Amino acid sequence: MKLSPPQIALSLVFGFFLTLLGAFWAIQVVRTPPPGDVVDPMRLNLSEFRDLGLHQQADGTYLLRVVAKQWVYDIGQPRDTPARIQIPTGSTLHIVATSMDVVHTLQLPGYPQQTAIPGRISRNIYQFSTPGNFITVCSEYCGPKHHEMTIIIEVTATP
Ligand code: CUA
Secondary structure, eight states: OOOOHHHHHHHHHHHHHHHHHHHHHHHHHHHSOOTTOBOOGGGGGGSGGGSOEEEEOTTSOEEEEEEEETTEEESSOSTTSOEEEEEETTEEEEEEEEESSSOEEEBOTTSOOEEEOBTBOEEEEEEEOSOEEEEEEOOSOOSTTGGGOEEEEEEESOO
8 A cells, every 4th residue: 555645744643643642651650659659748747757767677677767858868867967877787778768849869879869759759778788988969959058968878897
């Protein structure tokens, strides 16, 4: 079958819209958080984020709950001081994060970027097999003091 020029034009336009529809659908799928990973940023005190900071869990791993905000990672420390935690070598650290204002990220070299988005809960797992200070940075520009957003993870030599 040979298509006439108007038919070719029509199928090109149709194909274009199909592609657009597919892309839109894909973006929606990516953006839709899995159930259970949403939180009301206005009511963090009614969520698991009412209990910020570092907790040792029954299985020996550590859990750190963090609320990112301009321009600090709030782990329950005094206002405007950088977040700092201490865990022993060999620790597994689960970081659970959200944001109460804009999009921040939590980036530790060697790990996938953890994105803190208002309304969403993000979870990453980190392993520390050597002692030292490990520092996360915010790699999403979030305002004038963006570069001050760090978490210092001090991994001690002795358990
Ligand atoms: Cu927070 Cu950049």
